Amino acid sequence: MISIRGLYKRYHKHHGGDWVLKDVNLDIPEGVSVGLIGRNGAGKSTLLRLIGGMDTADKGEIIRDCSVSWPIGLTGGFQGSMTGRQNVKFVARIHGGETHLAEILHKVESFAEIGKAFDEPVKTYSSGMRARLAFGLSLAFDFDVYLSDEATSVGDQVFRQKATKAFKDKVGKASLIIVSHGEGILKQLCQAGILIDKGNVTWFDDINDALDEYHAKNSPPKPPPDKGK
């Protein structure tokens, strides 16, 4: 269960900043996968980063009494001059995986399927290969809650299918919190939805209701009737 209490967040710009998130109060129950919906810049990724503990709120608190992953598909933490294997070892050590390092390495290597490149420096990887490595790395740990920011939208078709399948396999054992604009993915993987609109955050027990509400608010204005000339 993740509880969010009175959360406020804004980014400090040159002339102050408006609240991105304003007085958010949420309870995300255990075992329920949630989709975050909203327009570009609404604060979806911000909320996800706050839940993941990568960013700090201006006010309020987030109580996590379960293990929460870093956002899946995060490639920023890779050191370019080190090999894929060395990078995986590093992340495994941070998360206290020193005792079963070999097992984690094996899992990542077999999921990423990047062959010999696993022992080449990460700076020689293509963006797709990086994404595969990052995705495999997240799945090698048994977190209770996985965070994903458009993670399934990278890579080629085969990899996307594999990633979606891997997510589905996790359902039941772990839950997901997903930011995505792909409605298909959201409907497939999530039960509940959170709609973010102008700093207001609304919880929906059913993802379909959340999507309907989102469409109702953001449907493009009807074109003015053609008066003809």
Added chain:
Amino acid sequence: MLSPRTSWQVTKAVWYALFMREALSRTTGDRFAWFWMLVEPVAMVVVMVYLRGVIAGGRHIAGAEFIPWMLIGLMGFYLFRENLQRSLGAMQGYKGLFAYRQVKSIDPVFVRCFMEGMLKTFILVLFIFAGVLLDIDLIADDPLFALFCWFSLWCLGVGAALTFSAVSELVPEAGKIVRITSMPLLIISGVIFPLNYLPYWIQEYLLLNPIVHGLELLRMAFFENYRHVAGIDMGYLWFWNLGLIAFGLMLHIRFEPRLKAQ
């Protein structure tokens, strides 16, 4: 579910992981990494000895051999300077890693300082060993006190590193200023020529600099008959050490979100 760990377990795991990573990238990042670690101080000593011979004339140091005197001073100064300079870039270099919430902003600073301390100590020992083989007297006359002085200088570096790694991230101009003070500091810290040659009223001001205290104490430990600058005080050095470490830690606690922000 991953079993919950105590804060200390997390910190230990992070330090170990960062240390392994730092050690790898420092020693294998560049083909000549090992070579430069040894050659840089040697080259500096050769250049400085030559400079002293040409410009300042005379190589007399009261109570100590000239080359060992300068080598000890340079190594001590480098121990401080490398701690500080390596850590200035630490916040930027580790931006990507702060995405893992386990990594705190002080972790890279601690790990880099520890790494520098180990490397510089190893190199100093190597120099002492080479000195013994070449029949240059580099063995400390008071080894325990020498170790403590070496440690004190390292602590001064850690304090400065903690403070300035935070300050230079909050005010980027500060980092540039710290970088350009490196050479002037080398001169006013009495690394190249003895401060004893200067008039007393200048010495009084130079003694405000804690590095002078650290270096002179280190030399006293190495050369028992060394005639040090008057007014050297271990207490003054530690006053700076503790002050800088406390201030640095406070900055890192207070501004952690801003230091870790992407």
